[in-house]
Amino acid sequence: MTEFLQHLVNGLSVGTIYALIALGYTMVYGVLKLINFAHGDVYMVGAFSGLYLARGLGVDQSPSLFKALLVFVGSMLICAALGVIIERFAYRPLRHQPRLTALITAIGVSFLLEYGFQLPPMVQGGVPFPPGPTPRFFPEPFPRVDFEPFGVHVSNYDIVSLAVAIGLMFALQFVVYRTKFGTAMRAVSFDSGVAGLMGINVNRVISWTFALGSGLAAAAALLVAGSRPTINPLMGLLPGIKAFVAAVFGGIGNVPGAMVGGLVLGLAEEYVAGYALSSYRDGIAFAMLILVLLFRPAGLFGRVRAEKV
Amino acid sequence: MGHLKLVFRSLLPFLLALPVLWAATAVLAHFEMWSFQYILMMAFIDVILAVSLNVVNGFTGQFSLGHAGFMAVGAYTAAKITVAMRGMDVLGLPPGVSDQVVFSAALVAGMLTAAGAGFLVGMPSLRLRGDYLAIVTLGFNEIIRVVIENTPFLGQATGISGLPRRTTLVWVGMGAVATLVMARRLVGSTHGRALLAIREDEVAAEAMGVDTTGYKVRAFVISAAFAGLAGGLLVHLIQLCTPRSFTFVKSIEVVVMVVLGGLGSVTGSVIAAFVLRFGVEALREAQQYRMVLYSMLLIVLMLTRPTGLFGTREIWDLLPRLRRRRAEGGAQ
Amino acid sequence: MSAPVSENPVLEARKVTMQFGGLKALSEFELDLRPRELVGMIGPNGAGKTTAFNAITGVYAPTSGDVLVSGERVNGQRPYAICKKGIARTFQNIRLFKDLTAIDNVRVACHHRRQAGFTAAFIRSAASLADERSITRRAEEYLAVMGLADRRDELARNLPYGEQRRLEIARALATGPKLLCLDEPAAGMNASEKVSLLELIRKIRDDFGLAILIIEHDMRVVMGVSERLVVLDHGIIISRGTPEKVRKDPKVIEAYLGDAYLAEKHISVPGEGA
Numbered sequence: 030m031t032e033f034l035q036h037l038v039n040g041l042s043v044g045t046i047y048a049l050i051a052l053g054y055t056m057v058y059g060v061l062k063l064i065n066f067a068h069g070d071v072y073m074v075g076a077f078s079g080l081y082l083a084r085g086l087g088v089d090q091s092p093s094l095f096k097a098l099l100v101f102v103g104s105m106l107i108c109a110a111l112g113v114i115i116e117r118f119a120y121r122p123l124r125h126q127p128r129l130t131a132l133i134t135a136i137g138v139s140f141l142l143e144y145g146f147q148l149p150p151m152v153q154g155g156v157p158f159p160p161g162p163t164p165r166f167f168p169e170p171f172p173r174v175d176f177e178p179f180g181v182h183v184s185n186y187d188i189v190s191l192a193v194a195i196g197l198m199f200a201l202q203f204v205v206y207r208t209k210f211g212t213a214m215r216a217v218s219f220d221s222g223v224a225g226l227m228g229i230n231v232n233r234v235i236s237w238t239f240a241l242g243s244g245l246a247a248a249a250a251l252l253v254a255g256s257r258p259t260i261n262p263l264m265g266l267l268p269g270i271k272a273f274v275a276a277v278f279g280g281i282g283n284v285p286g287a288m289v290g291g292l293v294l295g296l297a298e299e300y301v302a303g304y305a306l307s308s309y310r311d312g313i314a315f316a317m318l319i320l321v322l323l324f325r326p327a328g329l330f331g332r333v334r335a336e337k338v
Numbered sequence: 339m340g341h342l343k344l345v346f347r348s349l350l351p352f353l354l355a356l357p358v359l360w361a362a363t364a365v366l367a368h369f370e371m372w373s374f375q376y377i378l379m380m381a382f383i384d385v386i387l388a389v390s391l392n393v394v395n396g397f398t399g400q401f402s403l404g405h406a407g408f409m410a411v412g413a414y415t416a417a418k419i420t421v422a423m424r425g426m427d428v429l430g431l432p433p434g435v436s437d438q439v440v441f442s443a444a445l446v447a448g449m450l451t452a453a454g455a456g457f458l459v460g461m462p463s464l465r466l467r468g469d470y471l472a473i474v475t476l477g478f479n480e481i482i483r484v485v486i487e488n489t490p491f492l493g494q495a496t497g498i499s500g501l502p503r504r505t506t507l508v509w510v511g512m513g514a515v516a517t518l519v520m521a522r523r524l525v526g527s528t529h530g531r532a533l534l535a536i537r538e539d540e541v542a543a544e545a546m547g548v549d550t551t552g553y554k555v556r557a558f559v560i561s562a563a564f565a566g567l568a569g570g571l572l573v574h575l576i577q578l579c580t581p582r583s584f585t586f587v588k589s590i591e592v593v594v595m596v597v598l599g600g601l602g603s604v605t606g607s608v609i610a611a612f613v614l615r616f617g618v619e620a621l622r623e624a625q626q627y628r629m630v631l632y633s634m635l636l637i638v639l640m641l642t643r644p645t646g647l648f649g650t651r652e653i654w655d656l657l658p659r660l661r662r663r664r665a666e667g668g669a670q
Numbered sequence: 671m672s673a674p675v676s677e678n679p680v681l682e683a684r685k686v687t688m689q690f691g692g693l694k695a696l697s698e699f700e701l702d703l704r705p706r707e708l709v710g711m712i713g714p715n716g717a718g719k720t721t722a723f724n725a726i727t728g729v730y731a732p733t734s735g736d737v738l739v740s741g742e743r744v745n746g747q748r749p750y751a752i753c754k755k756g757i758a759r760t761f762q763n764i765r766l767f768k769d770l771t772a773i774d775n776v777r778v779a780c781h782h783r784r785q786a787g788f789t790a791a792f793i794r795s796a797a798s799l800a801d802e803r804s805i806t807r808r809a810e811e812y813l814a815v816m817g818l819a820d821r822r823d824e825l826a827r828n829l830p831y832g833e834q835r836r837l838e839i840a841r842a843l844a845t846g847p848k849l850l851c852l853d854e855p856a857a858g859m860n861a862s863e864k865v866s867l868l869e870l871i872r873k874i875r876d877d878f879g880l881a882i883l884i885i886e887h888d889m890r891v892v893m894g895v896s897e898r899l900v901v902l903d904h905g906i907i908i909s910r911g912t913p914e915k916v917r918k919d920p921k922v923i924e925a926y927l928g929d930a931y932l933a934e935k936h937i938s939v940p941g942e943g944a
Contacts, residue, residue: 064469122641128469129401130644133597136590137636144629270480277473312484315477322474323462341796348794520792527791527798528781528805531770535778538767545727545761547753547782547845556788650769 031180036299042187044295045194049249050272051279051287052201053112053242059218059282060238062128066135067115068246069269070142071108075247076260077146077160078104080167084155089168097170101251105244112243113236121232146262164259173256186256197248198288201241205284214238218282271298271314278321280331289329351519352512359511366507375507379575381615382510383568386517388595388607390564393521395593396602396650397530398557399537401468404459404475405565405592407482410584411455412448412566414486417498417579419444424502441504445570452566453559455482460558464551479586486581497580498573505575513571517564521604524560533557537602594636600646605653610646678741679704680756680848680881681726686735688721688905695721697905699735703849703881708871710896710913711885714925718905719885720762723851726883727759728752740848754782756848760838760855762885768827772818772837775826776809779844809844815877816840816870832863836870843874850874852884856891864888868895893917901925 050072057065082100083089119138123131150157156165174185205211213234216224225231253268254260275294279286294314302310321328366375387405394402420440428436463474487495524530535543536550544550573579595614599606621628639646681703688696696718703709711719724730726737728749737744739755747755758779767775784805786797813819816836821829826837835855842850852871856864868891875882886892892899893913901909901916903925909916916922920937 062469064473119637119641123644126644130640132401132469132472133593133644134637134640136593137633137640140590140629140633141637144633148626148630273473274477277470308488309484312481312488315481315484318477319474319481322466322470322477326466326470344794344796344799523792523794528777528784528801529788529791531774531778532781534770534774535767538769539765541729541749542761542765542767543778544749545729545753545759545765546779546841547750548778549748549750551748 032303034179034181036303037296038181038183038187040296040299041292042190042295043298044292045191045198046249046253046291047268047272047275047294048288048291049194049197049245049252050268051276051291052198052284053246054273054276055279055281055284055287056214056238056242058276059284060214060221060235061120061124061131063120063131063135064273065120065242066132066269067138067142068242069265069272070139071111071115071243071265072246072250072269073146073260073262073265074111074142075104075108075243075250076167076254076264077165077262078107078247079251079254080156080160080165080260081158082107083168083170088170092168092170092172094171100170101248104247104251108247109240109244112239116236116239121235143262143266160262162262164261166258167254167260170255184256190252190256193248193252197245201245201284204241210234210237267311274314274318274321278317278328280328283328283330286328286330351515355511355515356508359508362511363507376575377615377619379505379507379510381612382507382514383572383575384592384595384611384615385514385608386510386564386568386571387592388599388611389514389517389521389604390561390568391592392596392599392602392604392607393524393533394557394561395596396600396607397525397533397537398554399601400464400554400557401472402475402558402561403472403586403589403593404477404479404482405561406584406586406588407459407475407479408452408455408562408565409569409572409588410482410486410581411562411569412445412452413569413573413579413584414448414492414498415451415566416441416444416448416570417501417573418492419447420502420504420574421498421500437502437504441509441574445567448566448570449563450566452569453563455566456559456562457555459562460555464554464558476586476589479584479589483581483584486584493579495581497578497582499578501574501577501579503574503577505571510571510575513567517567518604518608520560520564525604529553529556534602594632596646597644598635598639598646600648600650602650603646603648603652605651606646606648609648679738680740681883682736682738682741683722683726684736684738686722686725686732686737688718688725688730689733695905696725699725699902699905699907701883701900703883705848705881706875706879707881708875708895708897709881709883710892710899711883711902712887712889712892712899712916713902713908716904717902717925719902720853721905722902723759723853723883723885726752727757727851750782753845753847756846757851758842758845758847758849759851760835760842760853762853762857764834764838766826766834766838766841769825771823771825772829773806773809773813773822775837776812776841776844777805779841780805780808783846812840812844813837815843815874831858835859835867839870839874843878847880849881849883852882852886854885854887856886856888864891867891871895889917 050068053068054065057063057068079100082103086096086099088096088100115138119134120131123134146159147162148159150159150161152158176183205214213224213229216227216229217231217234221231271294272291275290276287278293279288279290294317297317298310298313301313387409391402391405394400423440427433428439431439459475459478463471466474486492492498532543532548532553535546535548536553540550572583595610596607598614599608599610618628621631679702681701683699683701686696686699687694699722711722713719721730725732728744728747728751731746739752739757742755744752744755767778784801786795786801790798810819810822813822816839818833818837818840821833826834829837839852839855856867859867871882871884872895874880884892884895896913898912899910899916900907901922908921908925909919923937
């Protein structure tokens with residue numbers, strides 16, 4: 030029973046991270062019909078932004094809640110800006126090109142971030158920039174405390190992570206369904222041409238969508254970085270792909286779907302790897318992907334769009 | 339007699355290429371240009387990869403991101419065969435000849451298993467739309483890799499080592515010629531036009547009597563088979579067969595070659611393969627910057643000239659006489 | 671070039687219904703077409719005419735009802751199979767193979783009649799070469815019939831609009847159909863082009879001996895070329911018969927011009943009260 034609960038806790042933990050990243054994929058796909066391959070790498074940039082900010086603020090020597098908050102919000106803002114810049118210069122010029130072109134560009138941006146961060150340092154410092162391929166230690170914002178309710182290992186990090194992730198998801202849910210911006214975003218995802226004709230500034234909505242999604246990815250990265258020892262430039266690859274699978278599973282373009290998809294994937298990984306084949310953990314996401322696309326390509330909550338002949 | 343003439347004309351490209359490749363090998367050996375020969379061989383393998391992917395991505399307009407997965411299937415099949423048959427003399431033939439026979443069989447086996455993998459992947463996937471197909475093929479690529487890494491019989495993550503070095507300039511050259519001949523004959527035939535029609539407008543193609551699913555699968559299978567050939571040739575050149583050679587990054591590299599050359603242009607794929615391979619070698623000093631420059635090239639290319647160097651044009655389109663011959667179906 | 675003339679209907683649509691979720695786009699659609707017949711399908715926008723085409727040609731599988739081609743039930747078969755059975759079509763929004771030449775567009779339509787298989791193409795067998803020759807010859811003939819012989823090597827997207835429409839018809843003809851379905855072939859044409867089109871359609875029917883089903887909005891075109899009409903509104907057939915009879919049918923007038931018009935002109939629709 031404790032094992033079951035342990036997997037549940039772990040699964041929710043990792044699932045909320047996938048969900049936060051998946052939201053970025055799903056929102057961008059919704060408004061642009063583009064799979065933003067670079068999203069996983071924006072996640073990685075979030076972790077490194079946090080690292081640089083933390084070192085700049087001296088979190089190592091004198092950790093405090095206030096500084097942790099600054100690092101958190103600061104990274105989210107940096108990544109939001111990065112998302113907007115990527116969209117503006119790499120995707121917007123290709124708005125009217127076939128989607129294949131934008132997809133390839135997205136792959137290019139992804140590689141640029143991954144390999145750019147692995148370059149030899151140009152700016153020296155405690156942690157140089159670019160950081161290079163070696164993993165870097167991320168400072169602990171607050172001391173780790175472990176509990177064992179019902180024999181299940183939980184740390185205060187897990188609780189904070191879960192709380193923050195859920196809080197952010199509720200906040201996003203509010204934005205998407207109860208604000209004017211959210212309505213505009215959903216309008217653009219249905220039909221950007223008509224949305225534009227109705228007076229919505231489509232470019233601005235898209236920019237803000239990128240900003241939101243990237244900010245959430247940064248948040249996810251920090252929640253992960255706080256409890257894992259190291260970060261490295263390729264850390265976004267696997268979580269990025271898995272989060273994408275989660276988004277597709279929930280119905281790509283559908284916001285609640287991405288959240289559900291993330292949780293389902295996290296739990297599936299935990300339970301399958303825990304009870305069955307642990308070395309296939311990373312393959313579970315791909316298996317889920319293939320199954321979804323073969324049997325229900327629109328995903329859990331997705332709409333099937335028929336082509337008019 | 340007409341029959342014999344047909345067979346001769348069918349085999350002509352191979353009959354012409356063989357002596358040229360032999361001569362080239364001799365010349366390069368004479369000048370001891372070993373590293374140049376190595377790069378040249380890698381370039382020919384890239385040609386096989388790029389042209390075979392072009393059949394799916396360029397001619398048929400589907401977006402496959404999993405080419406390296408099929409390479410892996412072909413490579414491992416061929417590797418297992420040559421390693422198992424090492425030192426054995428087949429049919430009582432002298433060792434030199436026996437080795438070549440085993441190698442040929444290994445490559446063919448690799449092509450067949452890769453084709454089978456192409457069929458298994460293609461059948462369920464090809465009813466999916468553009469970006470979904472891309473993701474599924476990527477997924478299969480990664481699944482193949484994960485399976486290999488977890489299978490002791492295939493050497494898991496360390497792979498299979500001690501492969502005999504069987505790949506020569508003649509082999510890769512003939513492989514490239516075979517791929518080019520395949521592509522050229524395909525696109526000049528009614529079957530090739532069916533593929534192009536699918537690319538242009540799948541609904542209309544279907545309405546005009548083209549079995550679109552069947553043809554998409556065929557394109558996939560043929561493309562996978564030649565990827566398998568490239569895989570088999572590659573591992574017998576570097577004498578190592580590991581999953582690290584067949585990741586999604588490798589698939590992307592092939593996609594870049596095809597896109598750079600122009601989707602749908604065989605000529606473009608050939609030129610892009612050579613340009614990128616020799617370009618990579620030229621940047622050998624700046625190894626760390628290679629991928630960054632690569633990714634910037636990709637972005638700039640998409641922003642400025644997404645149709646690639648050649649678009650959908652071929653060199654044979656420049657020669658009006660050849661073009662008329664092609665229009666007449668290559669007869670007389 | 672002519673199809674064998676028989677008395678059996680080329681097409682029989684029996685109570686064909688197309689339901690998309692809550693929307694019934696086509697309701698109990700019935701239509702019979704005999705060889706060499708010229709039938710027009712008219713109705714306001716959104717009446718379900720193209721849906722009927724799609725149900726007949728296999729783009730949609732009928733939710734209920736049957737579609738029979740030469741007596742054989744083809745429900746749910748793929749469009750390419752139905753094409754091989756003898757139904758060809760053009761599209762409301764031209765769907766040519768834009769980056770292919772005019773002759774290649776038509777050659778694709780000849781593909782399904784090939785003899786040699788996929789692998790034969792690689793070895794350049796005698797059969798595959800013979801295929802190429804006969805396909806090219808056939809494509810050239812159909813281009814000539816539609817007056818496009820000199821446009822042979824032009825890319826389809828570079829052709830003027832009227833020629834694109836003719837190319838689409840040439841392409842559909844090249845599949846060798848028993849029934850040709852034309853979806854608004856006169857759309858976007860000027861008056862003289864429409865007159866030429868009318869003559870062309872009649873000529874095609876006479877020379878090739880096929881049945882033609884035509885959707886059109888332009889009343890002069892469809893009345894001028896059809897031997898009989900079927901009128902759709904909201905997915906239901908509201909009238910059938912000769913052009914003369916249909917143009918006077920109050921139900922048809924109401925569908926196009928509305929009941930206010932009927933009231934103004936003091937026309938009553940029988941069976942619905944005045």
